[in-house]
Amino acid sequence: MKKILWVSLFLLSMAVPASPAQTSxxxxxxxxxxSTRQSKGDLRGAIADYDVALTFDPRYAVAYLHRGNARKLQGDIEGAMVDYDMAIGIDPKIAEAYSDRGLARSEGGDHRGAIDDFNRAIEIKPRFAAAYYNRGNANRDSGNLDAAIADFSKAIEIDSRFAEAYSNRGALRYATGRITAAIDDCTRAIGLNPKLGLAYHNRGLARTAGGDIDGAIDDFDKAAILEPVQPMVYYNRGVARQIKQDFDGAASDFSKAIELKPDLALAYINRGIVRLIQGRHGDADRDFETALKHGGDLKQPLEARIKQLKRKYQPKH
Incomplete structure (x- = not known):
C-alpha cells in the first residue's frame, strides 16, 4: 500500500505541477x-514523512533538523550530521540545529567540535538553557569540570525547573568534594522530577561519600527501580552494601552490574574482594583475572591492588 502511495504521489506531481503555495x-x-509519528516513537514512519515534506519543499530547514533528530535516535549519526548541516546551510540562524549537531558530535566523541556548536547556538540564542546544559556535558566529558558547573548553573539561572541540570551539577559537586551542595542539588532535581533516576543515583554517591550509607542505599534502591538497566546503580549500591558489611547483598549487586556490563572491571575487582572476605579464593582469583582482562589503562594499578588484597586476605595456616 505504501509503495502505491509513493508512485501515485510521483505521478501526480508529474501531471499537475504544484504552485509554491500548494507546495508549502x-x-x-x-x-x-x-512530528506526530516521531513523538510516538515511530521513527521510520517519521523519516518517511520528512522525506516527502522535503520533496515538496527542498529548503524546509526545520524538516532537515527534525529528520536529523529522528536519524540520531535511530543511531544514524552520520545521516543526522548531514541533515543538521543542510538545516544550517539553509538557515544559519537556527540555534537548535547547532545545538543538536553539537549533541551528535558529542556522541561521536568530538567534544571540541560539539562545544563550538553549542557556543554558536548560545551566540544566536543567549537564553537557550538546553545549549548551556549540553555544553556543560561536553565540558564535563572534556575534563573541564569548573566550566561544566558554570554551564549547568547558567542553565538553571535561565530555567529554574531544569531538573537534569541540577542533577548533573550535583554529580560534579560530588566529584569535586562539595558533598552538602551535591546533595542539595540532587534533592532539588528529585523535587522537580521524582522520576529522574539519575538524580537518586547521584545523591546516593554523595550520601555514600558523606557517610550516610543507609540513605545512599535507599537512593540506589529508587534509582534501580527507575533505571533497572543502568549498571552503575548496582555497582555503587554494591559498594555501599560492602561498606555496611552486607557481603551477600554486595556480591549480588556486583553480579548484576556485570550482567548488564560484562566489561566493568571495577565490578569484578569488588566482587573479588567480597569473595576473598568470604573465603572463596578460587572465585576471587577468577574475578581478578577477568578484571585485568578488561582493565585497559587501569591494568597496572589494578595488578598492584590485587596483590595487596591477596596478601591481606590470604588463608591463615
Whole structure:
C-alpha cells in the first residue's frame, strides 16, 4: 500500500505541477504528521514523512533538523550530521540545529567540535538553557569540570525547573568534594522530577561519600527501580552494601552490574574482594583475572591492588 502511495504521489506531481503555495502547504502537512509519528516513537514512519515534506519543499530547514533528530535516535549519526548541516546551510540562524549537531558530535566523541556548536547556538540564542546544559556535558566529558558547573548553573539561572541540570551539577559537586551542595542539588532535581533516576543515583554517591550509607542505599534502591538497566546503580549500591558489611547483598549487586556490563572491571575487582572476605579464593582469583582482562589503562594499578588484597586476605595456616 505504501509503495502505491509513493508512485501515485510521483505521478501526480508529474501531471499537475504544484504552485509554491500548494507546495508549502503540502510540505507542512507531511511535516506535521512526521512530528506526530516521531513523538510516538515511530521513527521510520517519521523519516518517511520528512522525506516527502522535503520533496515538496527542498529548503524546509526545520524538516532537515527534525529528520536529523529522528536519524540520531535511530543511531544514524552520520545521516543526522548531514541533515543538521543542510538545516544550517539553509538557515544559519537556527540555534537548535547547532545545538543538536553539537549533541551528535558529542556522541561521536568530538567534544571540541560539539562545544563550538553549542557556543554558536548560545551566540544566536543567549537564553537557550538546553545549549548551556549540553555544553556543560561536553565540558564535563572534556575534563573541564569548573566550566561544566558554570554551564549547568547558567542553565538553571535561565530555567529554574531544569531538573537534569541540577542533577548533573550535583554529580560534579560530588566529584569535586562539595558533598552538602551535591546533595542539595540532587534533592532539588528529585523535587522537580521524582522520576529522574539519575538524580537518586547521584545523591546516593554523595550520601555514600558523606557517610550516610543507609540513605545512599535507599537512593540506589529508587534509582534501580527507575533505571533497572543502568549498571552503575548496582555497582555503587554494591559498594555501599560492602561498606555496611552486607557481603551477600554486595556480591549480588556486583553480579548484576556485570550482567548488564560484562566489561566493568571495577565490578569484578569488588566482587573479588567480597569473595576473598568470604573465603572463596578460587572465585576471587577468577574475578581478578577477568578484571585485568578488561582493565585497559587501569591494568597496572589494578595488578598492584590485587596483590595487596591477596596478601591481606590470604588463608591463615
Amino acid at each position: 502547504e503540502s510540505a507542512r502537512l507531511y511535516f506535521d504528521r512526521a
